[in-house]
Amino acid sequence: MYAPGVNYFGSRTIITREPEYFAPPVNTYARLGRAVLLLLRNTGRALRMLGEAVANVHYMLSRQNRADLRQQMFVGGIKSLGVITVVALFTGMILALQTGLELRRFGQEVNIGTAVTVVLLREMGPFMTGLIIAASVGSAIAAQMGTMVISEEIAALEIMSINPVRFLVMPRLVALTLMMPFLTIYTDAVGIFGGAIVGSTQLNVSFTAYFDNCTRFAENKDLYVGLFKAMVFGVIIVTVACHQGFGAAEGAVGVGRATRRTVIISFLIILMMGYFITRLFYK
Amino acid sequence: MIRMEQVSKRLGGRVVLDGVELKIEPGETFFIVGTSGAGKSVMLKHMIRLLTPDSGRVWIGEDCISEARGRRLEQIRARFGVLFQSGALLAWLSAGDNVGLPLRQRTNDSDADIDRLAAAKLALVGLADAFDKLPAELSGGMRKRVGLARAIITQPEIVLYDEPTSGLDPVTARTIDALIDSLRQSLGITSVVVTHDLHSALAIGTRIAMLDGGQIVAVGTPAEFVRSTNAKVQQFLEAQFITKHGNWEKAVAT
Numbered sequence: 182m183y184a185p186g187v188n189y190f191g192s193r194t195i196i197t198r199e200p201e202y203f204a205p206p207v208n209t210y211a212r213l214g215r216a217v218l219l220l221l222r223n224t225g226r227a228l229r230m231l232g233e234a235v236a237n238v239h240y241m242l243s244r245q246n247r248a249d250l251r252q253q254m255f256v257g258g259i260k261s262l263g264v265i266t267v268v269a270l271f272t273g274m275i276l277a278l279q280t281g282l283e284l285r286r287f288g289q290e291v292n293i294g295t296a297v298t299v300v301l302l303r304e305m306g307p308f309m310t311g312l313i314i315a316a317s318v319g320s321a322i323a324a325q326m327g328t329m330v331i332s333e334e335i336a337a338l339e340i341m342s343i344n345p346v347r348f349l350v351m352p353r354l355v356a357l358t359l360m361m362p363f364l365t366i367y368t369d370a371v372g373i374f375g376g377a378i379v380g381s382t383q384l385n386v387s388f389t390a391y392f393d394n395c396t397r398f399a400e401n402k403d404l405y406v407g408l409f410k411a412m413v414f415g416v417i418i419v420t421v422a423c424h425q426g427f428g429a430a431e432g433a434v435g436v437g438r439a440t441r442r443t444v445i446i447s448f449l450i451i452l453m454m455g456y457f458i459t460r461l462f463y464k
Numbered sequence: 465m466i467r468m469e470q471v472s473k474r475l476g477g478r479v480v481l482d483g484v485e486l487k488i489e490p491g492e493t494f495f496i497v498g499t500s501g502a503g504k505s506v507m508l509k510h511m512i513r514l515l516t517p518d519s520g521r522v523w524i525g526e527d528c529i530s531e532a533r534g535r536r537l538e539q540i541r542a543r544f545g546v547l548f549q550s551g552a553l554l555a556w557l558s559a560g561d562n563v564g565l566p567l568r569q570r571t572n573d574s575d576a577d578i579d580r581l582a583a584a585k586l587a588l589v590g591l592a593d594a595f596d597k598l599p600a601e602l603s604g605g606m607r608k609r610v611g612l613a614r615a616i617i618t619q620p621e622i623v624l625y626d627e628p629t630s631g632l633d634p635v636t637a638r639t640i641d642a643l644i645d646s647l648r649q650s651l652g653i654t655s656v657v658v659t660h661d662l663h664s665a666l667a668i669g670t671r672i673a674m675l676d677g678g679q680i681v682a683v684g685t686p687a688e689f690v691r692s693t694n695a696k697v698q699q700f701l702e703a704q705f706i707t708k709h710g711n712w713e714k715a716v717a718t
Binding site: 199200202244245329332333334336337339340341342343348 | 475476477512514515516538541542544546548549550552553554565566568569570575618
């Protein structure tokens with residue numbers, strides 16, 4: 182029996198909005214004021230959408246959502262491994278080379294394992310993974326949502342009483358929040374291995390010495406904080422991407438704009454949030 | 465069934481609807497025609513509350529949809545099926561899954577039952593063999609027919625059609641007309657159709673309204689519409705080679 186009002190899990194967040202028109206600002210102050218107000222309003226809308234997605238998380242294994250969740254985990258996780266491998270490998274190699282060359286001046290190049298591991302676990306692992314996923318998966322999500330808005334698919338969902346936040350946002354949120362820590366562990370591992378290659382081939386640090394050094398000074402806390410950061414970055418990417426995509430207007434140009442904004446805004450928030458989380462755990 | 469009371473709407477500083485009064489009876493196939501930008505789609509979106517009037521009210525039976533929110537709005541919307549201009553099919557789902565989507569998302573019916581019903585609806589619109597095809601593998605006309613199958617799978621009382629025959633060849637357009645007409649005759653569905661295609665309106669419409677300058681300038685049965693003395697109506701008819709002195713019934717039939 183199709184009776185949405187009886188089995189209500191409707192959206193508190195209206196996705197299909199009426200078109201907005203603004204008169205040109207009369208002066209610079211008006212332009213600035215409007216920009217601030219729009220920033221606050223859009224932030225509020227994005228957080229409200231995130232809150233509703235979180236409130237729907239318990240549906241993630243329901244018949245309606247599990248297929249999409251599986252698909253999003255595949256897209257956000259497995260399909261990103263190629264680019265992550267290359268970026269992580271060279272990040273580890275660069276880190277090892279730069280620190281190794283400096284440490285060699287003091288005869289301490291054997292310690293590159295520690296430097297590479299701690300930097301990757303604490304900062305570079307989650308940060309690089311966040312940037313790669315924001316640029317690849319985040320932009321793709323924004324483009325998909327934007328196209329769905331333009332082609333009236335979101336409106337069609339809402340009219341069919343299918344909550345777009347539960348149907349589209351929640352599976353992506355869960356998938357990326359779960360996959361980001363695994364991707365970060367993978368980034369860390371590949372990066373550390375890249376450092377070992379450089380250590381072995383250019384700095385005369387054997388694999389044994391390198392890996393012995395890796396585990397000696399790195400703490401569990403470094404890993405856990407890094408993984409926590411990765412989860413937060415996953416939430417940021419999906420929230421920004423879906424919010425920007427849902428706000429797309431004016432056809433293909435609007436979709437392009439939403440995609441570009443997603444990458445820029447995600448980068449900025451990841452960078453700032455990375456600092457604050459570090460500050461929170463390392464005083 | 466649908467009542468618009470003094471509905472006005474401005475978009476981007478322009479008056480799109482200006483005090484529109486309209487009443488659509490149950491079981492009608494009501495056509496709204498007009499030039500591009502006349503506000504036809506805006507009017508349709510008010511009926512399903514994708515837009516909210518600046519002033520005035522829209523009633524669906526005894527329910528005021530223009531003021532409904534949350535659960536109440538969902539209950540009213542559940543009485544509708546909508547065929548969007550592009551079909552609005554989800555690109556990653558097959559035609560069958562698109563048709564079954566509202567049931568799969570909102571009911572506890574088994575997958576087998578939903579698939580069976582979706583297949584039946586696809587057969588009804590002449591696409592029995594398209595169940596597993598993705599929207600990208602379908603032509604424009606086929607996508608619209610899949611959209612129509614999805615719109616009626618929930619057994620709505622009212623189906624709204626936004627330009628159902630635009631961009632289609634005349635043969636496919638007449639097929640869509642026949643489907644809309646058969647829904648009225650077999651299921652008693654009330655249909656509201658926004659179109660430029662007067663041939664469709666005259667062939668299967670029970671009444672036709674012409675929108676111009678944000679107001680309804682003429683409304684009546686196909687015969688009354690063709691004989692309207694309103695200059696805008698006559699201009700619109702002549703542009704499609706239909707004159708009040710001509711044999712339009714024959715023109716439509718052919």
